[in-house]
Amino acid sequence: MTRGPVIAIDGPAAAGKGTLARRIAAALGLPYLDTGLLYRAVGRKALEAGGNPADPRAAEAAARALRPEHLERGDLRGPVADAAAAAVAAIPAVRAALLDFQRNFAVERGAVLDGRDIGTVIFPDAPAKLYVTASLTERARRRWQELRAKGITADLATVEAEMQARDTRDAPNMRQAADAVVLDTTALDAEAAFACAMRHVRARLHGGA
Ligand code: DC
Numbered sequence: 001m002t003r004g005p006v007i008a009i010d011g012p013a014a015a016g017k018g019t020l021a022r023r024i025a026a027a028l029g030l031p032y033l034d035t036g037l038l039y040r041a042v043g044r045k046a047l048e049a050g051g052n053p054a055d056p057r058a059a060e061a062a063a064r065a066l067r068p069e070h071l072e073r074g075d076l077r078g079p080v081a082d083a084a085a086a087a088v089a090a091i092p093a094v095r096a097a098l099l100d101f102q103r104n105f106a107v108e109r110g111a112v113l114d115g116r117d118i119g120t121v122i123f124p125d126a127p128a129k130l131y132v133t134a135s136l137t138e139r140a141r142r143r144w145q146e147l148r149a150k151g152i153t154a155d156l157a158t159v160e161a162e163m164q165a166r167d168t169r170d171a172p173n174m175r176q177a178a179d180a181v182v183l184d185t186t187a188l189d190a191e192a193a194f195a196c197a198m199r200h201v202r203a204r205l206h207g208g209a
Contacts (some may be wrong), residue, residue, distance in 0.1 A: 004030060005205055011132035012174065013166055014139035015195055016185045020132060021114035023194050024201060028112070033105050035115035035122075036085065038098050040076040042066055043084025046079020053087040056094075063088070063097035086169050095121075116170060119177035128204035129180035130197055138186045139163055141163035156199070 007024060011017045018034055026033035042062045043053045050058035075081060088094045095117075102122045105111055113122065119129035138177075140160035147154045167174075176182070181200045183191045 003108060004106070005128065006106050006110050006123045006126040007112040007201055008123050008126040008129040008177070008178065008180070009112065009114040009132060009175065010116055010118050010120075010129070010174070011114075012134075012139065012170065014143045015134045015161065016142075016190065017114045017130075017132040019182075019190055019191055020130070020197050021057040021112050024197060025112035027198060028201075031105065031111045032107060032134045033102065033111055033113045035098075035102060035113055035118065037071045037076055038066060038101060039085040039094075040081050041070040041073065041090045042088045042094060042098070043081060044073065045070065047080075047084050053097075056091050056092075059088040059091050060093040060097055065095040066098065066101055086166075089170075089173060091190055116174045117178050120175040124177070125165060128201045129177050129198060131176045131180040131182045132193075132197075133182065134183055134186040136160065136164060136167070145174075 004082070005028075007021075007028070007030070009021045009024075018036075022032055024030075042059060044052040045062035045065065046055070049062060053059055072156045099122065102113060102118075106113070108124070115122070115149050119126055119131070137160065140156065140163045143163060144154055144156050144159045147159070181204075183193065183197055183200070188196065
């Protein structure tokens with residue numbers, strides 16, 4: 001039981017769910033949790049502890065020891081963290097160990113959480129669920145632009161191939177809830193996506209569609 005609403009936002013990488021989730025949380029005055037960071041922090045801890053994040057024992061121990069301050073560390077992005085996060089995310093005992101962390105986050109005031117399985121596994125009863133997606137080509141283009149903005153030159157076709165590999169890797173844990181509203185952001189800019197998302201969320205929270 002939570003005292004405020006839970007908004008579940010799921011979808012593939014680079015579909016825009018993080019930006020949307022953060023803005024929805026700010027608009028509704030709710031705490032925000034990027035659940036990908038949990039897997040990233042556990043991956044990092046497992047690397048430090050045993051060297052192999054795919055080792056279920058090391059990864060589960062790291063998940064059980066996860067504390068909120070671990071999400072603040074500065075090395076949770078980049079290829080090494082990506083690979084470690086994907087490895088620990090594939091371990092069922094890690095996912096089970098992170099359940100309570102995610103549920104507890106919303107206990108006091110409700111929350112907006114983004115991830116892959118929020119609307120299906122973590123909060124199947126959430127009153128508002130969005131499944132945010134975009135075409136593979138558009139998600140790759142966005143990631144490529146992000147890299148370019150950081151001064152990293154990358155080949156668009158390579159970024160797209162990596163994105164596809166990532167989709168395949170994440171697929172076993174990616175679930176679209178039957179009662180989620182699908183928001184395809186392929187042809188939407190951030191403003192339009194936010195307006196559309198807020199309409200759906202408000203309708204769901206206030207007993208509408
Ligand atoms: O969204 P992200 O790229 O930060 O996620 C990092 C990894 O964790 C990625 O491999 C997907 C996985 N993940 C997951 O399995 N379930 C979640 N709720 C969030 C992320």
